[in-house]
Structures are given as structure tokens and as C-alpha cells.
Amino acid sequence: MPELTISPEKVTFLIEKAREFDVKELDSDPDSGSNAADDGMIDVLADNGRDPVQRELTGFITALNEDEQLDLVALMWIGRGEGGVDDWDELRGRAVEARGVYQDAPAETVRYLLGEPLLGDLLADGLDAFGIDWTDETTSADSSSPSERSEDRPVRG
8 A cells, every 4th residue: 555645643633724714605695794792703714815724724735845735636646536546656657747737836735736526525534545544633733744834843833
């Protein structure tokens, strides 16, 4: 079985954040001047271009190294049914080819992934195909590589 270069913890963090992002809807009340509490906090589900979850996802994916970003694309494709774990090398190769045509590959990878409906579910299905139980992972992902982490320092969420 192929080995992922991205940790299950990082993918789990992205799954949960992508699911938060997926529930957004078009801003139906852009000129709302009322108090959010009076509106039942419904405006937090409106996509008005100032979404902190989108900024968090963008920053997190951009901070990943190239191999981790390629893994995310290939995992999403597996989740989407474009192949299975046995096709991993082919899917990764396709991801490398697709990435190579863009001058700003990290930004394009972010746009591509965040433009995919149900990204969180697709990544979860991709991990499931690898037999990785991501539901037990923590959501406080550390974007540094294992060699950059201090073993004495606790990870904070």
C-alpha cells in the first residue's frame, strides 16, 4: 500500500474545516445592518467574501509542502471515485502534471481544492480508502514537518 506524505492529522483538520466552509451559502442579505443575535446568527452561514474559514483553509494548504498538496489532490480524486489506492502512483502523476502548468501552483491548488463541492467528504472518503480511521484524529493540526516539531512542546488546538 502506498504511503501518504501528508499526516492523517492534517487531512482531518482540513476535512473538518472544509465541512465548515461547505455549509456557506451565497450572501442573501448583503446590506444587513441588524444585530446578528436578532437574526438568529444566520448571517454566519452567508458567504460574503470575508470568510475566516476560507482564509484559514487557504493559509493552511499554502503552508503545506508540495508533496502534501499533491497528496490532497490525489486523495480528493480517490474520494471522487477517479481511482483507488491501487491507482495512487497514476493519480499522483496526474496531480504533478496538472500542477506543472501553473506559474503559481500553490495558489492554484488552493483554488482547485476549495472550488470542489464537498471537499471534506471527498478527503474523508480518500482516507477511508487507505483504511485510515480519521475520526479518532485531533483537529489541532501542526503544519510543520515532524523534524521541525519539538517533542517536548505540547501541540495546542
